[in-house]
Amino acid sequence: xTNRKLCFALIGNEYQARKSTVTQRILxxxxxxxxxxxxxxxxxxxxRQNLHADIVCSGVFDDYDFEADYVISLGxxxxxxxxxxxxxxxxxxxxxxxxGRLGFLADVLPAEIENALDELYKGDCTIxxxxxxxxxxxxxxxxxxxxxxxxxxxxxxxxxxxxxxKCSVNGKFLVTYQADGLIIATPTGSTAYNLSNGGPIIVPSxxxxxxxxxxxHSLNIRPIVINDDSVIDLEVESRNHNFLAAxxxxxxxLREGSKIRIKKASYDIKIVKHxxxxxxxxxxxxxxWGMDQR
Numbered sequence: 001x002t003n004r005k006l007c008f009a010l011i012g013n014e015y016q017a018r019k020s021t022v023t024q025r026i027l028x029x030x031x032x033x034x035x036x037x038x039x040x041x042x043x044x045x046x047x048r049q050n051l052h053a054d055i056v057c058s059g060v061f062d063d064y065d066f067e068a069d070y071v072i073s074l075g076x077x078x079x080x081x082x083x084x085x086x087x088x089x090x091x092x093x094x095x096x097x098x099x100g101r102l103g104f105l106a107d108v109l110p111a112e113i114e115n116a117l118d119e120l121y122k123g124d125c126t127i128x129x130x131x132x133x134x135x136x137x138x139x140x141x142x143x144x145x146x147x148x149x150x151x152x153x154x155x156x157x158x159x160x161x162x163x164x165x166k167c168s169v170n171g172k173f174l175v176t177y178q179a180d181g182l183i184i185a186t187p188t189g190s191t192a193y194n195l196s197n198g199g200p201i202i203v204p205s206x207x208x209x210x211x212x213x214x215x216x217h218s219l220n221i222r223p224i225v226i227n228d229d230s231v232i233d234l235e236v237e238s239r240n241h242n243f244l245a246a247x248x249x250x251x252x253x254l255r256e257g258s259k260i261r262i263k264k265a266s267y268d269i270k271i272v273k274h275x276x277x278x279x280x281x282x283x284x285x286x287x288x289w290g291m292d293q294r
Contacts, residue, residue: 006121007036009061009068009092011083013075013099014046020053022097022110023074027057029117038066043074068092070120070272076100077192081248084132084149089267093127095120096271104191104286108274116274124275129268130188130204131228135247138259142245142252149269150189152262153246154234155181155214157253162217164237169230174211177221181214184232184262188269189248191287199223201289203279209264234260 008030012023030037039047041060047053064086071094073083080096087094096106097113108116119125135146156163165177185194187202190210195201199212200223209230212223226232236243241256254260283289 005034005036006069007067008038009066009071010037010039010043010057011071011073011079011086012040012043012046013079014043014050020047022099022113023047023055024053026072026074026097026113026117027055029114031056033121038068064088070095072097073106074099075106076103077105078249080105081149084269085145085147085248087269088145088147089265091267091270093270093272102286104282105188105271107277107282112274116272119275120272126273126275126277128204128271128273130271131186131207131268132265133184133186133209133262134265135245136261136263137245137254138261140254140258142247144247144250144252146247147265148189148248149186150192150248151183151185151194151246152248153181153183153193153214153244154236154260155244155246155251156238157240157242157244159240161239162215163243166235166237167211168233169226171231171233174224175221177213178217179213179215179221182234183210183212183214185210185212186228191283194223195287197223200225201283228264230263232262234262236260 036058038059038061039057041062044060047055071083071092073080073096083094097108098106132147132149135152162180165182167174183194187204187206190202194212197212197214199210202208207228208225209228210225213221238256245252245254
């Protein structure tokens, strides 16, 4: 149990107005604990100006300019991924409050927030380390941060025909994919884009990555699981002479001939899991995994 005063950074999705009451409950709880609370400026302005909420906090911050003991993400999994991107390698654990639909990463329900914070202060919660991957492009600059908690995908553009992706692992040629794209997913991202393309589910603690083709032009091409210390090199050919790299859903336009390298990042993301939370129960509850309705 901790008695010291903690510092929290709140990052929210300003497109979901119903979150304002949850935010107020969180602030009331933390203020009663005499915690320091800073709020992302965009979200703070939304709460004050659009919802006219009476928000009392210690300050606001922009972009990556914050320090905290914990980050609270208010939104769905997309908001959680953005929060993870902003945390980066600073080892700040993230608490995900689910205000979206599925809530696989953001798994604390609004009704559970006080209990989850109680567990945090008592030391009854667990903190899981989730691996991150990085993209490097020879000869081109990635405009945003090149790190992904879920996945990095190389994809054809909207009106283009399929692309050709030559893939090597640790310097050894694997295969040339003729497909709409290729997904490199972490265990965390195995239940996202990878799963919708027929890839396997990988438990978060596994030291693996999965390579999954998107709509491959061959029936004998299947996803493959590799060690997460592997280095993946890609070369892409496209009739459009360009293609997209999607980094946790954020797209970057790249030129044909760009040499891409994907590998594990030097840091991981810490995720706070409340008491009683278990990955297999999450699979059953969120994805209805194994459900038989006969």
